[in-house]
Amino acid sequence: MLEEIIIPRTITVHLGRPNTAAENLTVDFVYYLKNVASSEIYPTWPYEALRANIWAQMSLVLNRVYTEWYRGRGYPFDITNSTAYDQAFVKGRNIYDSVAAVVDEVIGQFLQKPYFREPYYAEYCDGKIAQCPGMKQWGTLDLANRGFDSTRIIRYYYGETMQFRETDNVQYITPSYPGYALRRGSQGQNVFIIQELLNGIAVNYPNIPLIYPPDGIFGEVTERAVRTFQQQFNLSVDGIVGQTTWNQISRIYVAVRKLAELGSLGRPQGYFTGLWTGRVLRRGDVGIEVQQLQYFLSVIAQTYTNIPPVDIDSRFGAGLERSVRAFQREFGLAQDGLVGQVTWNTIYETYIALTQ
Template identity: 65%
Template sequence: MLETPICDAYIRITRTADHLLVYEDFFITDHYGKSIKIPLYTETAQEKEASPYLLYQVEISKKGHAKLIIQNIAIFANVTAILSMLLPPYRKDEAILSISLKEPHFSSKSHEVAIDPKGGIDAMLQEVIIPTSITVHLGRPNRDGENLTVPFLYYLKNVASSEIYPTWPREAIKANVWAQMSLALNRVFTEWYRSQGYNFDITNSTAYDQAFVKNRVIYDNVAEIVEEVFQEYIQKKNFTEPFYAEYCDGKIAQCPGMKQWGTQDLATRGYDALSILQYYYGDTIRIVSSDTIQDIRPSYPGTPLQLGSVGKDVAMLQAFLNAIAINYPAIRPIFPVNGEFETATQSAVRTFQRQFNLTVDGIVGRTTWYRISFIFVAVRKLAELGSLGYLSTLYSGVWQQRVLRQGDRSVETQLMQYYLSSIRLFYPEIPEVSIDGRFGAGTYNAILAFQKRFGLTADGLVGQATWDRIYQVYTSISNQLPPTNAPLPYPGIPLQLGTSGDAVEAVQNAINKLAKQYTDIPSVNVDGIFGAATRNAIRNFQSLFDLTADGIVGVKTWELLFSIAAQLQANTADTAILQHQLNMIAKYYPSVDSVPVSGVFDEATQASLTDFQTLMGLPLKEGTDALTIDVLDSCFHELSS
C-alpha cells in the first residue's frame, strides 16, 4: 500500500537467496493506494527450528521520484504481507534509497532495567490512557537516531510483525500482542523517557524495549488480531499501572518473564491466550481495557504546588511521598492524605529536596515533581516485572487483599499504623506504634491489643476482618482527632545558631504562626537553617513569654513555642468558621457587615459580631461567649438549609 497513490510505477521483485527475478511489471494503485496482491513462493517448513519464510527484495521506481529498494522482506506461507511505502521526490543526492529490513528475529533481551535514584527522573500519569500516537526512537535511548511518530495502532502491528512469526497459532500471537501492548503502555504511564528529558516515548532497541522496524511489512493475520484486542492490556489485580510484561525468546536468552517460543508450544497444547500469560506471569493478572483514547499529556500539573494548594495533584504528591518514606525514613509520612498542602506536606517536600540535592524551598515545581515521581516508581518497582503496584484505592480504606504480618515493610502497614495511632488516643490500652511502614514487634503488640479489645481472633495478623474493623473504628473517631500538623518531638539537643534540619524548619513554621498574632515576633524564612534571623525571633519570643532570652531553643522554649502555635492554629480555625458564619448571615441581614475569612480575630470581626449580637438582642461582649456561639450556629444552619 502506498501512502500517496502513484499510478504506473515500475516494480521489480527478486528472491534474496539466489537473486532470481520473480516479478517485473508496471502496476496501478486504486484510489485507496492499494496495489494488486502479488503471489510469491515461500517455505512451508513446520519444524520450530526452521525459518518458515523466504526473503525478497522489492525495487520501485517512477519518473520524478527516487528509486526505492527494500531488502530482506520476509514472506510466510498463507500470510499476506502488507508493505507501506512512500516514494520521495527525485534528488541528485538521493537518486536511489536502499532500505534493508532486519530478518525476523526474537528478542534476546530482558526488559528489567535497573533504576538508579541518582540518575534520571521519572513521572506518573494519573490514569491509563490509550495514546492516539507514539514517538519511537530508532536506536538506544542515549544514541543519536531518528524519531518516528506513528499511530499507536500501527505501532502495535509493527511490533507484533517484528517480534513473532505470523504462522504461529492464533492464541500464541494474541498472548504476545497483549504483552507488547502492556509493555508500551507501561512506558507511557510512567513517562519513562519523556521525564528523563528525551523527546520520545519508547525505543526500538530490544535491549531496552521491543522491536519496531521502519518501513517493514505488516502481516494481515497479525494486524487482524491487534485490531481485535486494541485497547486491552495486562494488569495485576488491585494495581493501577499496566503490567510491565517482560519477555524474551526463551532460546537465545532466558528471563523470568514470558518465553516467546514457549507461547507457541503452549498454544499447540490447547492453552488460550490468557492461560498462556497466566502460565508465565501468575494467576493474579487479568485483561482490562481502557476507553480513554487521547494524546499523551505530561503529568506535571503545570503550576507549582505549595502551601495552600489543594486538589488531586496534592493528594497524589502526598501518596508518593508516603511510599518513598518507607525507603527513606528521614521523610515524615503525611496523614491524612487529604489533598491539602499544609505544613506537614511542606516539611516532607523539604526533606525530600534535601535528600536528593534539589533546591530546598518546599515548593513542588517541575523538577521536584518529576524527581518525586521517579523515586516513587523506583521504590514501588512499577517499571519492573516484580512491581509492588500503584495502589490507587489505598487511602479509601479498602483492604488491599494482602494479609499484613510481622516482618512486612509496606505502604499498607504504614497506613494501618496511622489508623492505630489515631485509635490509641481514645483507647489507651493499645500500645504506641511508630508510623514507619515496618511491621515490627511494636506493631505486632498493638495489633494483638486491638484484636483483644474489639473481640477479634488475637493472632497478630491483619487480614480483611482486622483491617476492616481498624478502619471502622478509625472513621468513627476521625472527626474528633486533634490537628494533624503536630510538631516534631524535641530533638534531644538544643537548637541554636548554625543548627539545621527538620527540627529547625518546624521551629521556623511555629515562629511564623506566632508572628501573625504577636507583632513583636518577626517572621522568618523557612529554610531549615538556624541563622541570625531565627535566633532574633526566638529571643523576642522568649522575652515576650518570660523565658531566658538567649536565642537558643531548649526543652522549655520548644514546648511553649509549639503549645502556643497549636493553640493559635486551633483558634485560627475557629475564627475562620466564625467569619464564614457571619458572612452567611450578612447576606440576609444588611445590618451585619461581612468580613474577610482570614482566621484572625481582628477589629472588623469584632464589629461584625457586635452587629449580630445587637440584631439578636444578645449581651454585647468582646470576643465570643457560649450564648452568642449557640445562637450564631442555630441561625447559620437555619439559613444554610
C-alpha cells in the same frame, strides 16, 4: 506518572538506544503495536500464541506511557525500539494481516495485577537467544500447540492472579505535571498525589517525613517532606514542587515501587481510602500499607486505651503486633496478630467512625 491508564492516539518511538542520537518517529498507536507484533513474532503462529504475545506487548508499552519512563527523564519520546530496553519496531516494515487482525481485536486490553493501578510491565524475551524471567515467545508457541489458550499462557508465565483489563480511554499523551508549581498553601488533588508519592518513597528513604493524614493540603509537614526529598536527590531546596521536583518525585516512586519491573510492588488502588490491598500484613513487613495501618491504629488508640499507641514508620515490628492483637481482642477477632481482610476492614471502619 499518569493518574489514569490511557490508550495513546499517537506514540513517539526513538529509533535507537535511549542515549544515542537517532530519529524520533511519531506514529499512530495501533500502527505501532501492529509493527511491534510483526517484528517480534511470526504470523504463522497459532492464534492463541499471537494473542498472548500481543497482550504482553500492549501491557508493556502502556506501562511505559503510564510511568512516563522516558518523558519523566527529559527525553522527547515515549519508548525506544531497542530490544535491550523495550520492544522491536522497524520503520516502514510490512505488517502481517494475521497479526494486524489480532491487534484490532485486543486493542485497549492489557494486563494488571490485583489491587495495582499501573498496567503490568509484562517483560518477555524470545527464550532461545535471550533468556529472561518473564514470558518466553517460543514457549508460547509450544504451549499453544499443547492446547493452552491465551489466558492460560499469560497466567503460566505471569501468575494465576494476573488480571485482564480493558479501557476505551483513547487520548493524546499529556504530561502528569499540572503546569504550575505547588507550594505552601496549595490545595487539591495534585497536592494529594505528591503526598501519596512522598509517603511511598519514605518507605525506602525514612529521613523523609511521613505526611499523615494525606489530605491534599500543602502544609508544614508536606513542605518539610518536599525539602528533605530535594536535599536527598540534589535538587534546589526550596520546598516548592515545580516541574523538575514533580518529575523526580514521580521517577523515584516508580523506581522504589518497581512499577516498571516484572516484580512490581505496585501503586495501590484507592490509596488511603481504606481499600484492602489483598496483602495480609504481619510482623516483618515494610511498606505503604503498614504506614496506613499504623495511622489508623494511632487514631483508634486515642479512644480505646487498651490498644497501645503506635509510631508511624512503615515497619511492622513488635509494637505494632501488640497493638493489632489488642485491637483484635477488643473487637472479638481472632488474636493472631495478622492483618487480613477482616481485621483490616474492622480497623478502617472503626477509624472512620471515630473521625466523622
